[in-house]
Amino acid sequence: MRALSGTISRRKLLAALGAGVAAAAIGRSGSADGAVQNKQRQNHLSWVWQFGEDGTPEHVRRVLSTFGVGILLKTHDGASWMSTFDQHERAIGGPRDIQSVARYFESAGVPFHAWCVVKGNDPIREAQMCAEVLSAGARSLTFDLEPPEGGHYWQAGPDEALEFGRELRRLQPNAWLSVAPDPRPWQVDVVPMAEFAAFSNEIAPQTYWDTFNSSANYRLLRDWGFEVGGDGVTPELILDVTNSALGSFGRPIRPVGQGTAHTDAWRRFVGHGKSIGMDAVSVWRFGRTTPDVWPLLSEMRPNQIQPPSANQPRDERDDDEDDKEQENRRSSGPGDTPQPAEKQTTTQSVTKSSGPKGKEDEPEKTSEKKGAGRLTDTSANEGKEWRWDGEMRSR
Incomplete structure (x- = not known):
């Protein structure tokens, strides 16, 4: 693998500076370095998109509890709660739903984490919703940061990213935040990765080796200086690409693996990740994951400490009021x-x-x-x- 060549992009420049420019714009109180740590064991995580697609909460909780895996549940998309799109009765319609679902999973020993798609159309409102998710009981929040596809995914620029991060860190200075980009370098270049890294604690790259195993990707990877062997895009190669493209941002990396892949590939993925300092992983997504992956994740547990759990579910004394409000909201529509x-x-x-x-x-x-x-x-x-x-x- 040769060194990447060419002109210095904004991403490379900010990464080389340790994202200092972006961090200064956010302010010291809003930097990722202020997050509170604890000494709990870190868990591998499983992404859940919708309960109607991935499995009932009961089934998801039973499997994850059995194998010691945490949940990453989607709570919102841009400035819309998931109940806008998901008709399942447990779909997230706001903070009270998050409190209820968080308690449900945590009571069975399943660490509850959340994720969302960030768009940047209304950075202040999106930051406020993210803060509400964290206050309602999510141990961490992961941002799905991808180039735009029509009206979907990130729609704005670096200034909106900084505005989003500044407001979120003002509201949640100690929260554990993670950003999930596509790690292929030509994709990293078209999103405000440096700005998100400035206020995030962790990077969770979408390392889908089977999806990226195409002739077009071979050509582009070679153009960017990576050697693609006879086996094509392997778990080891995509992790090495990730390390090269994202390592300079100075954040721990928790790669997201392809749930549909076979178990041998997963063993190589987790093993190689550990060998280059990526101790914990997550799996996309629960409803499509090969069943044998769960015992493998239980066997190959991470060793590092777990992100902070400062944001815990609210006291159960408000359960009756929560249930009543939830019932009223569902009967009245969106x-x-x-x-x-x-x-x-x-x-x-x-x-x-x-x-x-x-x-x-x-x-x-x-x-x-x-x-x-x-x-x-x-x-x-x-x-x-x-x-x-x-x-x-x-x-």
Whole structure:
């Protein structure tokens, strides 16, 4: 693997400075270094998109509790709670739902963490919602930070990223925050990664080796200085790419693995991650994970300390009031919840599929979604057809 060459981009410059420019813009009280630590054991985590798609809360809790894995549950998309898109009775419609779900998982020994898609259209409101998630009981919050696809994912620029981070750190100075980018360097370059790293404690790159195993990615990886061998994009290669593209930001890295991959690949993924300092991992996503992956994660547990759990669920004395308000809200409809923007097509040929009302308006963050990313060259699709049902998925 040769060193990356070419002109110095904004990402490389800010990374080389330790994101100091962005951190100064946020302010000392809003930096990631102020987070409170504790000495609990760190857990591997499993991402959950929707209970209706991934499994009931009862099933998810039973599996994760059995194998000592924490949950990463999606709570909102931009400035919209998940109940806007998900018709399941336990879908998140606000902080009181988060309190209830957090208590449910924590009571069985399953650490409760949350994730969301950040857009930047209304950075102050998005930061306030993130702060509410943390106050309601999430041990940490992970931001899915990806280049725009129509009206989905990050829609703004570095200034909005700093505004978002400044407000969130003002509201939650000690929270544990993680940012989840696509680690391929040409994707890192088109999102405000340096700005997010300045106020995040951790990076959780989407290291989907099977999804990235295409001729278009081989070509681009070689163009960026990486050697692609006869086995193509392997767990080891994508972790090495990740280390090169994101290591200079100075944050711990917890890679996200491809749940549909076979167990041998997962053993290599976790093992190589440990060998280069990535002790804990997460899996995308619960409903598509190969069953044998769970006992493997239990066997290959991380050794580092766990992120802080300063934000704990509220006292149960308010349960009756919470349940009553939740029932009233569900019977009255979505109220003033903002509606998501109309979908737009991307460079791939896509069509919208049918589904429950509202569900088709939210993009599923999925490992099957991406080819080479932001390519006009259709060779990334390898001749597959694509359809749109909140994600790009080969059929």
